[in-house]
Amino acid sequence: MQPFQEAIDFAFAHETSWSRENLDNFGIHKADPAPFNQLLGPVHPRGGVSGVIHVAGEKVCEWGEPHRADLTFRSPKPTSPCSLVWRTTRVC
Numbered sequence: 376m377q378p379f380q381e382a383i384d385f386a387f388a389h390e391t392s393w394s395r396e397n398l399d400n401f402g403i404h405k406a407d408p409a410p411f412n413q414l415l416g417p418v419h420p421r422g423g424v425s426g427v428i429h430v431a432g433e434k435v436c437e438w439g440e441p442h443r444a445d446l447t448f449r450s451p452k453p454t455s456p457c458s459l460v461w462r463t464t465r466v467c
Contacts, residue, residue, distance in 0.1 A: 379428050379436050386424050386438075395420045397446075421445055 397418040404412060425439025 382428070383426070383436070383438050386426055390424045395423070397421070418446060 422443045425441045427437040
């Protein structure tokens with residue numbers, strides 16, 4: 376894990392300041408029209424920083440709880456820079 380320690384430290388240092396608890400209005404945008412302004416389904420507290428680094432298809436290190444099922448509210452779009460790099464060079 377040593378060669379990637381700087382990247383791991385960066386991930387921990389830049390964790391979001393948002394609470395890990397999903398209280399009352401978590402993820403709710405009051406200005407959105409119904410029914411898009413309601414949280415549907417069960418939610419649970421989010422996990423901490425975690426990740427996995429693969430090199431040439433082989434896992435070289437991991438930290439945190441990368442196998443934990445966590446809530447996802449936004450995913451990269453197919454045209455995001457990371458997605459484009461992934462499709463062309465498999466770097467991200």
